[in-house]
Amino acid sequence: MLRPAAVLASGITRSVRGARLLDDLELSVGVGGRLLLVSRPEGSASLLLRILAGLAHADRGNVRLAGVSRADDSAAGWARRIGYVGASAGIYAWMTPAEVLELAGRLAGYDRAERHRRSDAAVERYRLGASRDAPIRRGGAALAQRTALAAAMLTDPEVLLLDDPLRSVEAEERSRLLAIPGKRRTVVLASAFPATEVGLVNQIALLREGKVVLHAPVRELDARGLTLSLRGIEVLAGIGEGAGSAAEVAAR
């Protein structure tokens, strides 16, 4: 069944210090898709995610997430419908998880009662209760990253962008936290370690030389007896030793 696109990026081009990391890139992820994004060079996937989130600019191209553009800065628009968690938590270490959630709720424009309801739910789901009212610095990077994910999920976003998140969290707990609920929620996960994302995604995409050279269901890996790893994804894309340029691969 064809689903409407929750993530739509067209013609995205971006060069950094003369190197073209994204080259007229096209990407479409249907509603409810769970996409693992890997890239060579490694930084391209992260850059694409930051462009999608509005943190980095593209030299050219358009982005629409959950039907809204970045220009919609109303609380009920982008702020509630899009979530992003980066590799670093980006929250003040002196804040407590409760304060972070309260701030996220205020920035999303919720009234007090709604903020409390959502904060309580997030504290429970992300197991922040024990450290809810203690400064985040006491819990270290793991607590900061869990809190960042909880704050991103506070608004129940339709599209969640995850840029190599929760690396400081213990592997089993990380997998539990990244099993994001919601059948209609679309998740795009950029990862430098695809093997750690087993069970979290149902689609894979490979960026090479700035283009999407593979976008396929994970089950195609299984069908070919390949593992969810960068090597496995590259083999599925038909890239091996001396396989040629991204344009040639994309043309196959």
Place this chain on the structure above:
Amino acid sequence: MSRLLALVGLAAHELWISYRLLLLLTLPLLGGLAVGAIPAELAGLRAVDGAARWYAISLCASVGIGAAVVSGTLAAERRRGTIAWMVVRAVPRSAVQLAWFIVVGGVMVFGIALGAGAAWLTATERLAEIPDAAPLVAATIAAAAAALVALAAALVVAALPLAPAPAALLALLLSVGMLASAVLVPLTAPLPNGGLGLLADLSGSARPIADALQSTGTALVAVAVLLVLAVVTLDRADL
């Protein structure tokens, strides 16, 4: 408005918890109090003029340090991802800059007013007859506007892709250079940094209040231009 208030509170808390808010407030105040420690023979022939000149010199240092603190702090916020955390919640980048400008500008202006009051009290303590305070008040307002220019320039520097230390150093050099030039070189035109020049040479102006008003006006225009430049620069930057 609710979002801006939240950001202002956040910026104030961040400055408060790291004692930088106290630094921004006390440096100009200490400058004003230090005027009383200057021997009468160095303070100048007329007590208030001499005190104002030394206060203007101390402001070059305290505002310069304040600009460096702001620039370094915002560059660190970018690097740490704090600004990005807000931007992904649809907070305009300009709102983050405006919140920092409101907090630091407000504290800086309050500190300058306190410092000027301290300088006035220490200077007039030596006098039998209290002179008219209006020229000093007008010059202090113009000097505070010049300090806001330095702060806006620091926001422009903070929007550049620089690490915190270079951003702080560049803001320090820019602001001290801008403010000290007004103290060292007598100004004839109402420039944005003219308030410092007026404060440094109160008796040299035939119309101190009119000159102060003109300098304040040009300074506020310069603040507006620099803030727009800071917003445009940060809008084009990667976070």
